Amino acid sequence: MAVIRDLNKDKMDVVEGSYAVAHSVKVCKPNVISAYPITPQTHIVEDLSQFMADGEIPNCEYIMVESEFSALSALVGSAAVGARCYSATTSQGLELMHEILFNVSGMRLPIVMTIANRAVSAPINIWNDQQDSISQRDTGWIQLYAEDLQEASDMTAQAYKIAEDKDVMLPAMVCMDGFILSHVYEPLVLLEQDLVDEYLPPYNPELTLDSKNPMTFGAFADPESYTEFRYLQQKAMNNALAKIEEAASDFQKVFGRYYGGLVDEYETEDAEIILMAMGSVIGTIKDTIDALRAKGVKVGLLKVRSFRPFPVEAIHNVIKNAKVVVAIDKNISLGLNEGALFTETKASLYNTSIDVPVIGRMIGHGGRDIPVSTIEKIVDEAANVMKSGISVESQYADLKEELL
Amino acid sequence: MSIRLGGVCEPGSTRVNKTGGWRTFRPVYDYDKCIKCKLCELLCPDMSVLEWEDGYFQFDYDFCKGCGICANECPKDAISMVLEEK
Ligand code: SF4
Ligand code: SF4
Numbered sequence: 001m002a003v004i005r006d007l008n009k010d011k012m013d014v015v016e017g018s019y020a021v022a023h024s025v026k027v028c029k030p031n032v033i034s035a036y037p038i039t040p041q042t043h044i045v046e047d048l049s050q051f052m053a054d055g056e057i058p059n060c061e062y063i064m065v066e067s068e069f070s071a072l073s074a075l076v077g078s079a080a081v082g083a084r085c086y087s088a089t090t091s092q093g094l095e096l097m098h099e100i101l102f103n104v105s106g107m108r109l110p111i112v113m114t115i116a117n118r119a120v121s122a123p124i125n126i127w128n129d130q131q132d133s134i135s136q137r138d139t140g141w142i143q144l145y146a147e148d149l150q151e152a153s154d155m156t157a158q159a160y161k162i163a164e165d166k167d168v169m170l171p172a173m174v175c176m177d178g179f180i181l182s183h184v185y186e187p188l189v190l191l192e193q194d195l196v197d198e199y200l201p202p203y204n205p206e207l208t209l210d211s212k213n214p215m216t217f218g219a220f221a222d223p224e225s226y227t228e229f230r231y232l233q234q235k236a237m238n239n240a241l242a243k244i245e246e247a248a249s250d251f252q253k254v255f256g257r258y259y260g261g262l263v264d265e266y267e268t269e270d271a272e273i274i275l276m277a278m279g280s281v282i283g284t285i286k287d288t289i290d291a292l293r294a295k296g297v298k299v300g301l302l303k304v305r306s307f308r309p310f311p312v313e314a315i316h317n318v319i320k321n322a323k324v325v326v327a328i329d330k331n332i333s334l335g336l337n338e339g340a341l342f343t344e345t346k347a348s349l350y351n352t353s354i355d356v357p358v359i360g361r362m363i364g365h366g367g368r369d370i371p372v373s374t375i376e377k378i379v380d381e382a383a384n385v386m387k388s389g390i391s392v393e394s395q396y397a398d399l400k401e402e403l404l
Numbered sequence: 405m406s407i408r409l410g411g412v413c414e415p416g417s418t419r420v421n422k423t424g425g426w427r428t429f430r431p432v433y434d435y436d437k438c439i440k441c442k443l444c445e446l447l448c449p450d451m452s453v454l455e456w457e458d459g460y461f462q463f464d465y466d467f468c469k470g471c472g473i474c475a476n477e478c479p480k481d482a483i484s485m486v487l488e489e490k
Contacts, residue, residue, distance in 0.1 A: 207408070216414070217411075219412075219413050220418060
């Protein structure tokens, strides 16, 4: 599985990541956009409001609200009347949406939202890590993580396709690292309207709020039926596993670009050490792998594109023959001292016949730079695990002891 | 009954979820004191105070949860809360 890019340079523009995503939203033809600006998501919704002001998004309402709680609440009503909806947020703004995130997924409203991943307070920090979206992992939203601008842009259209599928009907977050992706300029192909029209059919919900045929959304469920609602949401998540793969290969047919489905692989075929990660750190890891491969180190990468649903089978297929696996996380579960990707990968191996040691390394919190040297250090530690077993299961790879 | 996607249902379906079973105290009217001011009807959070043709009120015990708001707000103390007995 390799990344396939359309390298037609004539079609490329150099734009900011936020603009690329806003453009993708525009060509997906949303009916309602509601958002509250928060760094580093701001440029996305600014660009969208500019498109609105210029009349570039027909048949769309832009609702200005006083908080993220309201932004998502407004979309609950809008999606219930059958509108294709969009919002974007990050960090504290996403946490402020927490209650409504459950409402959206429970009501099975396929809203798409971009998360410009950022650290959460306190201490206040506006830079990138992935604690914000990881903290919302159990809210019933699909979570996709993008490596670079082209992928974040393309993933936005894929997210609508997955979310609105009749067998899924779940909301989706497209997670892109704040600043690193949202504020960087890169050459990419902006989604063409005619191709998006071919790829993404109009949203056509079976049930909507309609005064001529009244319905109740978000009604009461007593102990006799509540469990079954959760069961059905999980079933939809299971369905999404195949739909995420499908959305990626359909995208390739129309646009000629492919980044893997649930996961992607880089130099894994004969790899003894496999690093796993999500988001923009993938680029740095690939560069490190290139350098280490030149020195004969058998190291590869498992890129996780979908964190929810968690692609257990796809992950197992890649790591089952490795000698050691390192899950690299930009988040921490406080009280466990582990990142989410590590915990879940490790847990998924229990009760299976796959016997591969897994260690976890946490990096890049609060926007701390992730140099190649940090990844090399992690690979060294993994090599030691092969020789003498696990010494430290999980820890920060970039802790500054001198500050403590 | 099977669950519809997202639990969307027809209006009026909450009628079958009778919530009066949670009640410990039930409100009881003293019609001699009632001046038909309608405050109890207005303030009941569960629409459990029903107006009758004579202008007086009755409680819909299928849905009254016994919160006592009606009794508390009645300006004439015409409603008393009585312990439910089996
Ligand atoms: S006790 Fe509460 S629920 Fe019952 S009728 Fe009075 S106000 Fe309504
Ligand atoms: S609030 Fe009291 S006085 Fe007024 S209508 Fe109800 S019972 Fe009668």
